[in-house]
Amino acid sequence: MNDVRTAADGRDGGTRPVALLLPGQGAQHPRMAAGLLAAEPVFAEAMDEALTALADAGGPGGHGTGLREDWLGSRDTALMDHVTRSQPLLFAVDYAIGRLVLGWGVRPVALLGHSIGEVAAAVLSGVFTLPDAAAMVHDRVARLADAPPGGMVAVAATREEVAPFLTDGVVVGAVNAPRQTVLAGLDGPLRTVTAALADAGFVLQRVPASTAFHSPALAPAMRGADERIAALPVGEPRIPVMSGYTGRFLTPAEAKDPAFWSRQPVAPVLFWPALDALLAQGDPVLVEAGPGQGLSQLARRHPAVRSGRSAVVPLLPARPGTAEDDVTAVRAAAAALRERAGVPDARPV
Template sequence: MTDRSAKAPGSPDERPIALLLPGQGSQHVRMAAGLHGVEPAFTDAVDEALAALTAHGPLGHRKADLLEDWLHGYDSAVMDHVTRSQPLLFAVDYALGQLVLDWGVRPVALLGHSIGEVAAAVLAGIFTLRDAAALVHDRVTRLADAPSGGMVAVAASLEELAPLLGGEVVVAAVNAVRQTVLAGFAGPLRATTETLRTAGFVVQPVAASTAFHSPVLARAMEGADERIATLPVGDPVIPVMSGYTASPLTAAEAKEPGFWSRQPLEPVLFRPALDALLDGRDLVLVEAGPGQGLSQLARRHPAVRSGRSAVVPLLPAAPGPPEADLASVRAAAEQFRPGAERRVGRV
């Protein structure tokens, strides 16, 4: 079989581009910080996002601000807390998306995972950055006081897990055919994790101290509809493939406050959404966020394995020195827009 992803060195990949924007679990200390102050489009966008997030008041109970914790923090426990992971992921995803747009790339679709869908909504023109920041600030403030919880990834299908789940531990994300994320309060999640390991399943913790995408957060999100209802909503100018419905986000859905307020309570259907995104078309999937978690998931998809579609992560797979961020972005730019890589890092 011919690998249609192959191309001559230096030649552009002419397939349409879709952006993948990751969410909870992809964060790490100083994620994408190597681009700050070096890549102007990214720097301007992330600074604007952080300013918008803090314009509504402090996030959490720490005195340090978001910029300080992002650029100079080295405590992964701090970064995994909802008051840092969610706003910083939103800001970094948004800024990387703006960086790609600054190269002249016009994505044909956006697919966000968890908080990545809110960043996608800004890039698509559904929310202004200021209004999306208000949504994120309100969500984070509510969830900051939720009881301690967590998430785990299990190498198993929904069918395999169904007999072993119940009570306060639920499916939080369907990431691949045999990768399912579970969430719940800390005690029940520990018990379920032990049950699964005893049954022979491989279970890995997800970097989260909150039970995202589970009904146990319902009380914390009470009243969020009212705040979201005050935000103006526009029609998407770039199609958004929703990770919550696994179908294109409609204007009516985007204008429904409950669609956004329910997101912390409902599972992310990443694999079904990716199936829908790649149905009948060949794409270059560009991961605009920290790490390469969504890239790894996308590479398992038959459309990518066959070479019909391709995956290009913007950032390194693991944390590293600042130079690694810039080198990775430069390499990514070269793959689909020759000449773009020469603009990266130029002030």
């Protein structure tokens, strides 16, 4: 069994371990992390590699075409929230930010990805090569692009509180915190359920998504995906991956099981149970390696963080801003890692 209290971080002196959190659907926004292109060569190179891999996977006219242009040039949030842009670009940005942190000399004791962030974690850990993961992401996106319109809504409530309201295929799509439950479903039923919850006094917030991620509504679209994944070579994780789908460390058998990956768009994300399992084994500095600070905000609710045993360091701003905002956020994160985790190579950009 993996244990973050004893896993080596590659440094002498007993420095605090680091775990990376990689965000998923809902964290995306136009030009996310683009401010680092001119300031951070490692990020720029990794982002170029990821976008090239996605374009190659899609071929001429595929969903990977135009990703770079839309990432850097479009201000259309609806376009960025669509599965053909949100999923591959989140995968690419998470991967590139992860590469940036690894380039500082950080040796994470664990990676915890939320939704598509788990695929980026699989690449960083060595389960998949970047081109093979890009092929899997492209296949996933191509399948989901024509799925019926749907969405996700975060509710300030427990799973037990929302259970009586669920109907017509609306399900719990993610458990982000004890009192943050995300519902997923097709547009019509989801509107009905959320209206009932609002009438009952619950606080709700729409997740930026036009697809019913993590619900059975996507099962028909994903049928047969495991056959494509089965053709991809798989390695054992060099960095432990705490799976947001099982709430435990990814095993070699799971990593090699095509169905484990193909069912992810249909299965619920268990972020809080996974975070709880990770922090139960140690007190790492939690570094959010991706756009926004959504996972940081969730992690700050955990008793290990509130008590000061663990700490949270986001890499990027909480909200979209300027290129200088991106650079300033990374500079602050580098300083925090030098102070809290003793990472001498985490230099300001």
